[in-house]
Amino acid sequence: MKVVLEHLTKIFPSRSKKDKGAEVVAVNDFNLEIPDGKLIGLLGPSGCGKSTTLFMISGLQAPTGGRIYFGDDDVTSLAPENRGIGLVFQNYALYPHLTVQQNILFPLQNLKGENRLSKEEMLTRANEVAKLVQIDEFMNRKPSELSGGQQQRVAIARALVKMPRVLLLDEPLSNLDARLRLQTREEIRRIQRDTQITTIFVTHDQEEAMSISDYIVVMKLGVIMQTGKPQWVYDDPANLFVAKFLGTPPINVFEGRVEGGRLFIGEECVFEAEGVEDQQVYVGIRPEGFILEDSGKLTCKVSGIDVMGRDVSIVSTNQGSLNPVVRSIISSDDLGKINGDTVRFNLKEHKLFVFNKDTEERVYIGGQKAVHDEAVAKMKAEGQIFASHDGPLPKEADDAARAENAAANEKKGFFSRRKKRASEGQNGGSADSEA
Amino acid sequence: MEKRKNQWKAWIYLLPALVILLIFTVWPIINTVRMAFLEDYNALAEVGGTVFHFGFGNFTRVFNPYGGFLIALVNTVLLTVITVPISTMLALLIAVALNSIKPLRKIYQTIFFLPYVTNSIAIGMVFSAMFSIIGGGQGVRPDSWGLINSIIRAFGGDPINWVNSTINWGDGILARSRFANMCVLVIYIVWNALPFKILVLLGGLQNVNKQYYDAARVDGTSRARIFWRITVPLLSPMIAYVVITGFIGGFKEYTSVVGIFTDKMGPVGANIYTPKDNLNTMVGYIYQSLAASEGYASAAALILFVIIFAVTMVNMYVSKKRVHY
Numbered sequence: 001m002k003v004v005l006e007h008l009t010k011i012f013p014s015r016s017k018k019d020k021g022a023e024v025v026a027v028n029d030f031n032l033e034i035p036d037g038k039l040i041g042l043l044g045p046s047g048c049g050k051s052t053t054l055f056m057i058s059g060l061q062a063p064t065g066g067r068i069y070f071g072d073d074d075v076t077s078l079a080p081e082n083r084g085i086g087l088v089f090q091n092y093a094l095y096p097h098l099t100v101q102q103n104i105l106f107p108l109q110n111l112k113g114e115n116r117l118s119k120e121e122m123l124t125r126a127n128e129v130a131k132l133v134q135i136d137e138f139m140n141r142k143p144s145e146l147s148g149g150q151q152q153r154v155a156i157a158r159a160l161v162k163m164p165r166v167l168l169l170d171e172p173l174s175n176l177d178a179r180l181r182l183q184t185r186e187e188i189r190r191i192q193r194d195t196q197i198t199t200i201f202v203t204h205d206q207e208e209a210m211s212i213s214d215y216i217v218v219m220k221l222g223v224i225m226q227t228g229k230p231q232w233v234y235d236d237p238a239n240l241f242v243a244k245f246l247g248t249p250p251i252n253v254f255e256g257r258v259e260g261g262r263l264f265i266g267e268e269c270v271f272e273a274e275g276v277e278d279q280q281v282y283v284g285i286r287p288e289g290f291i292l293e294d295s296g297k298l299t300c301k302v303s304g305i306d307v308m309g310r311d312v313s314i315v316s317t318n319q320g321s322l323n324p325v326v327r328s329i330i331s332s333d334d335l336g337k338i339n340g341d342t343v344r345f346n347l348k349e350h351k352l353f354v355f356n357k358d359t360e361e362r363v364y365i366g367g368q369k370a371v372h373d374e375a376v377a378k379m380k381a382e383g384q385i386f387a388s389h390d391g392p393l394p395k396e397a398d399d400a401a402r403a404e405n406a407a408a409n410e411k412k413g414f415f416s417r418r419k420k421r422a423s424e425g426q427n428g429g430s431a432d433s434e435a
Numbered sequence: 436m437e438k439r440k441n442q443w444k445a446w447i448y449l450l451p452a453l454v455i456l457l458i459f460t461v462w463p464i465i466n467t468v469r470m471a472f473l474e475d476y477n478a479l480a481e482v483g484g485t486v487f488h489f490g491f492g493n494f495t496r497v498f499n500p501y502g503g504f505l506i507a508l509v510n511t512v513l514l515t516v517i518t519v520p521i522s523t524m525l526a527l528l529i530a531v532a533l534n535s536i537k538p539l540r541k542i543y544q545t546i547f548f549l550p551y552v553t554n555s556i557a558i559g560m561v562f563s564a565m566f567s568i569i570g571g572g573q574g575v576r577p578d579s580w581g582l583i584n585s586i587i588r589a590f591g592g593d594p595i596n597w598v599n600s601t602i603n604w605g606d607g608i609l610a611r612s613r614f615a616n617m618c619v620l621v622i623y624i625v626w627n628a629l630p631f632k633i634l635v636l637l638g639g640l641q642n643v644n645k646q647y648y649d650a651a652r653v654d655g656t657s658r659a660r661i662f663w664r665i666t667v668p669l670l671s672p673m674i675a676y677v678v679i680t681g682f683i684g685g686f687k688e689y690t691s692v693v694g695i696f697t698d699k700m701g702p703v704g705a706n707i708y709t710p711k712d713n714l715n716t717m718v719g720y721i722y723q724s725l726a727a728s729e730g731y732a733s734a735a736a737l738i739l740f741v742i743i744f745a746v747t748m749v750n751m752y753v754s755k756k757r758v759h760y
Contacts, residue, residue: 060649081655093646097668106664107654162654 001071001084001165001198003034003057008066010052010222026052028222030066033385034215037196039189041209041230044219045245050202051170053219057200058087058168070165081110083166086159086197090171092151094143100154101126101139107162129157133191149180156191167192169201173208185212206246210234215385218242220393228379228386235350236372238388240360243284243353249313249327254283254320256354263354263365266320270297270347273354273365280357282322287313289351290328292337296344300326307332316343360393471733493734497724504735506713507720514620514716515685522625523677526632531666533633534640544637551630559694562623566597566695573603598695600702611702616714623691628684632677639673640666675754679747686743689718717742 008030014023027049034040042050055061057068059080067076075083094103104126108117130136133153143151152172159167172188173181189212192199203209209216210230218225218233226238237243243251256265257280263271265283300316303325312332315325328345350371354363364372379386474492497504533543550558570578584594596602596609597619647669651661692700692714700715717739725732
């Protein structure tokens with residue numbers, strides 16, 4: 001089922017009537033068309049509105065503006081139960097007093113009228129889904145007797161048993177440990193491929209989103225920053241935020257400038273930038289974008305080397321770097337090239353991104369524009385979904401103002417004050433016991 | 436070393452409470468058991484009064500069919516069995532309703548909690564005044580029918596003699612009715628028991644994760660099904676607690692009868708030695724028999740203890756099967 005979101009907006013009203021400015025725009029003019037049968041990852045830092053978007057699609061929250069379509073049906077004002085969705089909650093929300101089987105049967109038992117199934121049909125359906133997510137051996141256990149990953153699969157089974165048109169997952173892996181997370185995300189991918197249900201999932205973990213999604217949607221402060229195939233978004237970030245948010249280890253950001261058609265970091269000219277206006281810029285370089293060479297243009301002071309087997313991560317410092325350290329990943333074969341405590345790097349063009357310092361938007365240098373245009377043309381031809389944010393980006397300053405508002409709201413609440421006092425009391429208590 | 440020192444300190448801190456508990460709770464319990472088995476006991480016996488000896492005499496006397504114990508037992512069991520389910524159901528409904536509204540919730544919560552902080556004798560007197568018929572008798576019409584009867588009459592009903600003794604006011608006789616008496620008691624007890632139960636259940640409801648309800652909504656669960664399949668099971672530990680304490684409280688019912696009917700434990704002028712008029716409860720019976728003999732009262736108290744213990748055990752057994760978690 002194709003899902004279309006048009007100008008979707010959610011504003012949480014200010015808690016105090018006097019202070020109108022305290023209202024929070026959780027989702028701001030969100031436009032997205034999700035093709036049938038794809039797995040979409042909504043990605044962003046906490047508070048970027050990704051869960052709100054999901055809950056609006058589910059119908060649990062009503063949008064302030066905009067429309068939601070499933071296929072050709074406008075479902076904007078439809079109640080959640082009539083939308084044909086399956087929703088998996090962050091902490092699964094499995095009914096603790098029911099067995100796995102009863103949990104999975106629960107949605108089926110709610111069906112009324114002509115949709116009502118006979119007992120045998122219900123059991124067959126439940127068993128089929130249980131087999132699909134591989135929990136059929138635990139049917140008679142209570143959720144508390146299952147591991148986190150198993151609970152997760154029960155939750156997915158419960159969401160799938162109604163044969164929903166759209167499957168929604170809210171931070172599906174956040175309650176699992178690292179190893180299980182890897183396993184379960186493959187599992188989700190497999191289940192999605194098997195069922196071919198359009199699936200939207202929310203995560204703040206970029207690795208998770210990149211690894212299993214057909215498309216990712218990177219959000220910041222309720223605004224879509226960039227949409228597209230994970231690899232494209234990673235290779236061709238539209239702005240500094242996207243570049244910084246994707247990739248582990250994170251991208252190295254330097255302060256720099258373009259002067260006379262050349263890109264400088266500090267006093268070193270690191271790249272040609274012909275035809276680019278003079279401006280102050282941020283330079284983002286992926287850790288894998290460094291080439292260790294004696295003739296290198298960027299000089300860094302080595303402060304440590306992390307050996308990872310196949311690769312080596314050089315931790316170094318540079319005056320222009322905005323991160324405390326510059327992290328570069330090179331092949332361990334090149335380890336011998338390091339002598340002394342300074343290293344010199346040449347940079348790979350396709351791993352280096354330049355952003356205007358004021359707008360934080362991408363400035364293409366060298367052959368990058370051509371590569372970008374070619375990729376866009378190809379995606380257009382293939383009918384892929386992709387988009388980059390245009391217009392002014394939401395600034396961190398807005399974020400600060402928002403946090404301030406939230407804090408001000410909090411102050412007014414009696415309970416939050418009490419909570420605060422309680423936590424202070426706790427701290428005091430622990431200090432006492434230590435003494 | 437450190438640990439031992441700390442323990443020693445802990446015992447010192449506990450000592451005042453322990454001493455008071457030992458003197459005023461533990462010893463009286465032990466002594467009650469002892470006295471229940473002493474025959475011909477009087478307070479002076481230990482300093483050379485009448486000789487006493489151990490035996491089951493007190494128990495035989497308690498079960499004497501004319502002694503009033505069996506009436507008190509029947510009354511207590513009736514009141515408990517009727518009021519506990521009613522008050523629990525009502526409290527559950529009110530708690531769910533309170534939990535689902537936002538405006539005025541605090542005000543309603545306060546209103547529902549008021550009976551808890553009000554003196555039960557005072558409440559009893561107010562109930563008595565509301566249900567009472569004032570004046571009348573010996574061919575004279577009553578001066579006032581009382582609030583409740585006035586309402587009944589306003590709707591065209593016949594007045595009911597709730598708490599008075601038989602009234603003969605010329606036009607006819609308003610006889611005493613044990614059923615009406617019991618009704619007043621039940622209403623009083625239910626109303627008086629509500630606040631605590633609402634408080635416990637509301638607390639439980641607010642601890643239920645809202646996502647269960649979101650999940651149920653997405654699945655299109657009907658309200659009744661949400662209530663029976665989600666709310667009640669998730670609240671079952673609280674419900675069990677409320678029912679168990681309700682039963683214990685019910686078996687110890689006393690103040691309600693005193694509040695409404697005075698310590699005569701029956702309507703004014705009624706003959707408390709006939710089962711029909713006697714509204715005595717077990718605690719009332721124990722209190723009254725104290726005047727006759729401590730041993731006798733102790734035996735009755737011991738029997739009450741055994742009954743409460745047995746009922747609580749049954750409750751626990753049932754709740755273990757029905758409570759989820």
